Amino acid sequence: MKINNQYKAIKCIFQSLHVGESLILNKPRIIYGNKVYISGMRLKDEFLIIISNNKSRKALFIYKQRWEIETLFAAFKSRGFNFESTHLTKLDRIEKLIALLAIAFCWAHLIGEWRCLQKPLKIKKHGAKEQSIFRYGLDHLQYCVLNIYDKIDEFEKCLKIFIEKLSFAPP
Helix, strand or coil: CEECCEECCCHHHHCCCCCCCEEECCCCEEECCEEEEEEEEECCCCEEEEEECCCCCCHHHHHHHHHHHHHHHHHHCCCCCCHHHHCCCCHHHHHHHHHHHHHHHHHHHHHHHHHHHHCCCCECCCCCECCCHHHHHHHHHHHHHHCCCCCHHHHHHHHHHHHHHHHCCCC
């Protein structure tokens, strides 16, 4: 990117940000002949740079929402539920299964959060958790179900956590 008639790495613009702080550039920039708007956020060891063709102060927020959806669908697919393995083709059945998977995802994530309070996930050398909170909860739920006779108390605790959370949900 050109700054003061010199080409510099785009991250130079965001270098002074603190972790979690964001910056939205007001004017569009030309990148490879395209007029774009740039937003950025400093993460722990890297930067999140959002480039958009629309001027929007909500670019980082929209990206966060999109990333949450991507994470959900990753859990539906290869990171948990193997949705593709069902080979469903009828729309009404697909819709029902997605609704059930969404509920199961929420339950697994809640259990993962609860387990993190008891036994936090280890952090790898590169700074990422050893597994996702969702996977941590899903593995625990699977363990309880597969060993239901020995882990009935633990399974009931998982049910109670889920039911309590439902009772606080807004109408």
